[in-house]
Amino acid sequence: MRFKTFTAATIAEAMKLVSQSLGEEAVIVATDKGPQGKGVRVTAAVENIHFELPHIPEHDVPSPQSEDPYDVILSYLERHGTPAHLANKLLRAATAIPTTNPKLALASAFDRFFTFLNITHKDNPKPLMFVGPPGTGKTIAVAKVVARAVMDHEPVRVITTDNLKAGGIEQLSFLTSIMGLDLSAVKSPAGLLKAVFDDPLEKGLIIVDTNAVNPYAKDELNVLHEYIDAIGADPILVLPAGGDTGETTDIASAFQAIGVDKILITRVDVTRRLGSVLTAVEQTKMHFTEISISPLIALGLTAITPVSLSRLVLSDPSQLINKAFNNNTK
Amino acid sequence: MKSNATAIKQDPSSAQEHVPRTDNIIAIASGKGGVGKTFLSISLSQAFSKLNKKTLLFDGDLGLANVDIQLGLMPERDLGSVLGGGINLKQSIIHFDLANFDIIAGRSGVGNFATLPPLRLAQLRNELFALGNSYDFVLVDLGAGVDRTMRLLSAYAGSYIVVTNAEPTALTDAYAFIKITLYEDPDAKIKIIINMADSHKEGERTFLTLSNACREFLKISPQLAGVVRRDKKVPDPIRYQTPVLTRYPNCHAASDIMDIAYRLTNMASKNK
Ligand SMILES: Nc1ncnc2c1ncn2[C@@H]1O[C@H](COP(=O)(O)OP(=O)(O)O)[C@@H](O)[C@H]1O
Numbered sequence: 001m002r003f004k005t006f007t008a009a010t011i012a013e014a015m016k017l018v019s020q021s022l023g024e025e026a027v028i029v030a031t032d033k034g035p036q037g038k039g040v041r042v043t044a045a046v047e048n049i050h051f052e053l054p055h056i057p058e059h060d061v062p063s064p065q066s067e068d069p070y071d072v073i074l075s076y077l078e079r080h081g082t083p084a085h086l087a088n089k090l091l092r093a094a095t096a097i098p099t100t101n102p103k104l105a106l107a108s109a110f111d112r113f114f115t116f117l118n119i120t121h122k123d124n125p126k127p128l129m130f131v132g133p134p135g136t137g138k139t140i141a142v143a144k145v146v147a148r149a150v151m152d153h154e155p156v157r158v159i160t161t162d163n164l165k166a167g168g169i170e171q172l173s174f175l176t177s178i179m180g181l182d183l184s185a186v187k188s189p190a191g192l193l194k195a196v197f198d199d200p201l202e203k204g205l206i207i208v209d210t211n212a213v214n215p216y217a218k219d220e221l222n223v224l225h226e227y228i229d230a231i232g233a234d235p236i237l238v239l240p241a242g243g244d245t246g247e248t249t250d251i252a253s254a255f256q257a258i259g260v261d262k263i264l265i266t267r268v269d270v271t272r273r274l275g276s277v278l279t280a281v282e283q284t285k286m287h288f289t290e291i292s293i294s295p296l297i298a299l300g301l302t303a304i305t306p307v308s309l310s311r312l313v314l315s316d317p318s319q320l321i322n323k324a325f326n327n328n329t330k
Numbered sequence: 331m332k333s334n335a336t337a338i339k340q341d342p343s344s345a346q347e348h349v350p351r352t353d354n355i356i357a358i359a360s361g362k363g364g365v366g367k368t369f370l371s372i373s374l375s376q377a378f379s380k381l382n383k384k385t386l387l388f389d390g391d392l393g394l395a396n397v398d399i400q401l402g403l404m405p406e407r408d409l410g411s412v413l414g415g416g417i418n419l420k421q422s423i424i425h426f427d428l429a430n431f432d433i434i435a436g437r438s439g440v441g442n443f444a445t446l447p448p449l450r451l452a453q454l455r456n457e458l459f460a461l462g463n464s465y466d467f468v469l470v471d472l473g474a475g476v477d478r479t480m481r482l483l484s485a486y487a488g489s490y491i492v493v494t495n496a497e498p499t500a501l502t503d504a505y506a507f508i509k510i511t512l513y514e515d516p517d518a519k520i521k522i523i524i525n526m527a528d529s530h531k532e533g534e535r536t537f538l539t540l541s542n543a544c545r546e547f548l549k550i551s552p553q554l555a556g557v558v559r560r561d562k563k564v565p566d567p568i569r570y571q572t573p574v575l576t577r578y579p580n581c582h583a584a585s586d587i588m589d590i591a592y593r594l595t596n597m598a599s600k601n602k
């Protein structure tokens with residue numbers, strides 16, 4: 001999401017600037033007087049979402065002052081187990097844009113302090129490498145990215161370094177074979193390099209699944225680092241929501257120390273607390289990428305944006321997924 | 331969304347565009363109470379006015395408002411009347427003839443606004459910042475401490491002047507204020523006034539202690555706005571209720587404050 005403020009002598013001129021700069025899809029968030037009371041100032045946002053207020057069910061409204069959008073934001077952040085310092089930081093930023101819509105206000109706070117990147121796009125020539133501690137959903141995330149490429153008729157290669165876990169290769173090779181793809185298994189960084197360069201893809205994706213790494217074991221991290229460096233991969237940390245805040249942050253920091261700067265969130269369907277993920281990402285300044293809502297491959301991944309993250313945080317848990325993402329799922 | 335090849339977050343210049351930062355708003359803060367925030371807020375307002383800068387002093391110590399008390403005012407209108415409904419913020423402005431600046435008084439002694447809901451606080455701040463359009467400077471005398479109320483009220487001020495003296499607890503509290511402000515608002519501009527210094531030299535040493543801590547742990551170097559010496563001429567405000575710049579315009583403290591005002595007008599005036 002992008003916010004931009006335009007100042008002009010008249011509303012019409014300001015609107016013209018808005019559409020010239022942000023396109024026809026821009027949504028006007030607020031209009032007010034220009035600096036020194038002269039002219040008009042229009043704040044606009046672009047995003048392919050709607051800005052309507054969500055229905056917040058009765059039992060979810062934590063305080064009697066809930067008409068106060070900032071109270072709503074604070075109580076939801078608190079319910080997610082967000083530490084007070086981070087909640088206050090987000091609140092402060094939420095008050096900085098001229099809207100009292102809590103979703104939009106929180107989205108703009110996320111927009112200010114977090115970055116959001118798409119992992120698979122045509123301009124990224126780097127192999128994507130999915131990394132993380134045991135049992136976070138790496139292989140499923142890999143399968144989802146691969147499935148998406150196959151459906152989009154994009155060439156894709158799948159390689160795994162997962163030779164430790166019993167059944168690790170079998171699980172992935174079963175998934176790739178359903179999609180009519182080969183799976184190369186490699187045993188060393190040199191092997192990975194060879195696999196990538198022996199059969200170079202003109203275009204398209206190279207996806208690498210990795211074996212789980214203990215974030216507190218230096219030697220395991222070092223080996224992973226070698227794999228990453230061997231092919232100049234774009235490493236993506238696969239981490240579940242709902243964990244302990246300190247632990248999640250420690251894990252993210254351990255991977256960040258070997259150059260991992262993107263995070264893909266899993267298990268969003270079976271958790272109700274996003275505070276740990278928010279904290280870990282804020283502390284490490286990693287980029288949000290996508291979230292994996294369900295273990296079903298068919299349900300795929302969803303790009304996360306400031307607005308969808310805000311919806312996710314400010315939603316009734318029972319309807320959380322659909323409502324947060326109904327405008328983003330393909 | 332899919333074709334979004336680059337970071338959705340924009341370059342820093344446009345990221346700041348939705349922050350309503352207003353250069354001529356100066357928040358006077360401290361961690362600890364009793365270090366001279368209110369005294370300096372009043373005196374700086376008067377100093378600005380002497381430099382022909384139109385100035386508004388807002389008593390933002392919502393828990394323990396006392397600008398009016400230190401000035402011996404009995405304002406008919408104050409923030410209480412605004413928050414109770416009835417009048418708007420602009421209507422609550424009173425002119426302080428003696429020193430020629432405007433004041434929005436807090437409500438001393440009666441009630442406690444420190445528990446205002448966040449929306450009301452943000453609105454109050456936005457209204458105040460909007461009033462700033464018709465002033466060269468708006469000074470916000472903040473309460474002590476670092477509670478949320480105070481942080482929201484002063485969020486996105488053009489700059490923060492953090493007041494401290496040489497006492498270790500005042501210094502650590504000032505550091506805590508700076509740390510939390512920069513955590514929440516990494517672009518905040520922080521300046522320091524060392525008050526109640528025995529000499530300029532001693533004040534500069536105190537500043538170094540604080541700025542070294544900021545450099546080492548926060549990776550920032552705050553600016554020294556100035557040192558104000560401890561001065562017996564600073565009257566016991568409750569007893570005399572007359573601003574120092576009026577009673578003793580040439581005393582040490584007054585001349586130090588004039589120096590600071592000169593410096594701040596060069597740095598932060600709206601250049602009208
Ligand atoms: N430079 C100074 N020299 C002497 N007394 C001072 C000086 N600065 C402040 N004071 C006195 O210190 C006391 C506390 O100041 P005040 O402005 O009320 O503190 P704060 O607003 O930070 O709580 C007041 O009596 C004030 O007159």
Ligand SMILES: [Mg+2]
Pocket residue numbers: 367368369391396
């Ligand atoms: Mg005071």
